[in-house]
Amino acid sequence: MSETAADPNQCLALVADSDDTVRERIKSMLMQIGYRVREAADGLKALEAFSDACPQLVLLDASLPKMDGYAVCENLRRHPQGARVPILLMIDPDDPQSLKKGYEAGATNFEIKPIQLEILGYRVRYRAHANATRETARIVEVAEIQRSAHLGSWRWELQHNRVEWSSLGRQIFGLPEHTIETTHEGFLIHVHPGDRAHVCETHIEALKSKQAFAVEYRIIRPDGVQRVIREQAEVILNPVSGRAMVLRATIQDVTELRQAQERIRYLAFYDSLTGLLNRQAFQQELQRSLYFADRHDGMIGVLFVDLDNFKRINDTLGHAMGDALLKVVADRLQRNVRKFDFLARSQNDAQEDRGRVARLGGDEFVLMLTDMESIEVAATVAERLLNLLNQPVQVGEYEVAVTPSIGISIYPHDGQDVDHLLRNADMAMYQAKETGKNTYRFYNESMNARALQRLDLEHKLRQALENDELSLYYQPQVDLSTGALVGVEALLRWHNPSLGWVAPEDFIPLAEETGLIVPIGNWVLQLACRQKKIWETQYSKPLRLAVNLGGLQLRQSDLASFIERLLEETGLRASDLELELTEQSLMANAEDNLDILSRLSGMGVSLSVDDFGTGYSSLRYLKRFRLNKLKIDQSFIKKVPYSADNAAITSTIITLAHTLGLKVIAEGVETDAQQSFLRSHGCDEAQGYLYGQPMTTDDFTAFLLRHEENRPDAAEPQDARTPKAASASITRSGRTP
Secondary structure (H helix, E strand, O other): OOEOOOOOOOOEEEEEOOOHHHHHHHHHHHHHOOOEEEEEOOHHHHHHHHHHHOOOEEEEEOOOOOOOHHHHHHHHHHOOOOOOOOEEEEEOOOOOOHHHHHHHHOOOEEEEOOOOHHHHHHHHHHHHHHHHHHHHHHHHHHHHHHHHOOEEEEEEEOOOOEEEEOHHHHHHHOOOOOOOEEOHHHHHHOEOHHHHHHHHHHHHHHHHHOOOEEEEEEEEOOOOOEEEEEEEEEEEEOOOOOOEEEEEEEEEEOHHHHHHHHHHHHHHHEOOOOOOEOHHHHHHHHHHHHHHHHHHOOOEEEEEEEEOOHHHHHHHHOHHHHHHHHHHHHHHHHHHHHHHHHHOOOOOOOOOOOOEEEEEEOOEEEEEEOOOOOOHHHHHHHHHHHHHHOOOEEEOOEEEOOOEEEEEEEEOOOOOOHHHHHHHHHHHHHHHHHOOOOOEEEOOHHHHHHHHHHHHHHHHHHHHOOOOOEEEEEEEEEEOOOOOEEEEEEEEEEEEOOOEEEOHHHHHHHHHHHOOHHHHHHHHHHHHHHHHHHHHHHHOOOOEEEEEOOHHHHOOOOHHHHHHHHHHHHOOOHHHEEEEEEHHHHHHOHHHHHHHHHHHHHHOOEEEEEEEOOOOOOHHHHHHOOOOEEEEOHHHHOOOOOOHHHHHHHHHHHHHHHHOOOEEEEEOOOOHHHHHHHHHOOOOEEEOOOOOOOEOHHHHHHHHHHOEOOEOOOOOOOOOOOOHHHOOOOOOOOOOO
16 A cells, blocks of 8 residues: 655545556546555555545555455445545446345445546546535534534544644534644543543443443633533444444533523522422432431431411511511521531431421421430430521511421331321421420420420539539549559549439430530649649559540640640649540541640650450551550450350450550459450550559548558448449540449
């Protein structure tokens, strides 16, 4: 094969004939009338030449070797660039079937051998003119169709990585008029960065599968305007090799269409006045949440909120003012919904924005709380909603006061489906109105009692510090290898005049939830450190003081400074203080906790993981937290050594801790068998009733006097005033040592 060197703007003709002399004569004639010429000596080379160069005219000998002219003609007509190319078939006059076979193969016209070059020249000129006229008309017609449909196009020729643009395609992408072609990489530059990888993968996958496709993506035009494009494309294959040769795409700017569709969707699912979800959308959200709650044994709260006496505002100030008031209420709910929802989540839940608020119509709103840990959470949210909505609202020149009535239903207790939950919450809301308005009611009366009890407990807990109702008890910790007393843990207790002893598992979670754990926890640290210094001064006893730290305490920005000042005020060594943190509080804000724990560790304060094994720690973080000790939860110790599972878990935790360079302390040790098991498996320390129950300050002082280093089983004072059920650390678990 060869191609004549000529002006590249001239039309290209392909001459396929096995006779070198014939090819040379035809080539000379074609060059005289202005063609460039490419030659082929057999059928296969003719197909290769056409795929490579896409000529505008083909002259074929019907009797080509390797693949005859008829077969070549059929393949050219199947080629994406060969459908409209003029093909002149040179046939033998002695073959009566040649004309029929040529027409069936797709030949445009015929030349009878031997070829008369003068006549062939006239036919070529005529055919070129006629074909150019038809092609011009076709291009104009296609362009007009595309223009009326706002359709542009581009084609990616793979062999040379060349992307060619139509005029309207350039306009859609905002490309300059002189842009005729780019590379595929140049095309992708205009695709929005967020969609670029997807578009590229779609193109590549189409070339692999050789299938047509449609895709939508955003583009950023050179002027910075963002548009949405719908692209429909097909893959054009090489008829000989079957390989992908061209990706041809039609593009349409669908920005306005998508905006209209989004507007329709918005109107279908959102309240036009407030922008909140409407009833239909909220029901769908609730249905999805019920599905997940059912799979994971979750609890969902539905709070039905109705504004009291809203009709009076409409009647007095007019509907425009009423609408303005509804917007303010909706805005308050929307801005605070995630704060409410946070109350309903466990601390290690990383998902966001799952509590949703909607306007059902008129002055009725509804709020959904997901993943509630307890029913009391809904009461807390309702109480805060009352405070939030009771604040005066400025509507125009008027200051308006509104109050809400709130009804609460709980899944799965008050309904198994959307309709029942909404209906029961609505009924509970009317009960709230009947009992005086500006309040809330649970659908189930027993829940009302629990909620009231919880609010009463919260009220009393807020006064506990001021009324001197809180106290510290102390429980000894021993070295398992020597039996020596090595530490003491400070444990919080609450005795209320009307309630008596309140179990830690009842008030510690409430303190965490309400934020009271911060002032209470700081008080515990101050009192315990001062008492530790007194014992150290009086008895020169080298004891380590362990104090539990709540999750909210850990998130205080000034925690390290507070502890540093406390150590300086009390004269206590940092190495004598051990802070116990639960796995849950550690992992809730793991990255943020790294900084504060590093500061505490750098001061010399020991750090311990309390109740280890009950949470979901990451070994990666355990290594980074600069911890000193793991405390095995008593739930594992309780059945040791008789439970094979508990024994295996306990021994594994000990091995894991030692591998990480941490000491291990077991809590809840009550029997000699438990002690022997722990000692044989290398546990470092232990605490529990075997060594001493939690004691008052005076009783622990007496215990120190009686304690002998070589007798870990020394007599233990009993305090009849404190029931065993009240013995628990200041942690959310509310465990009983």
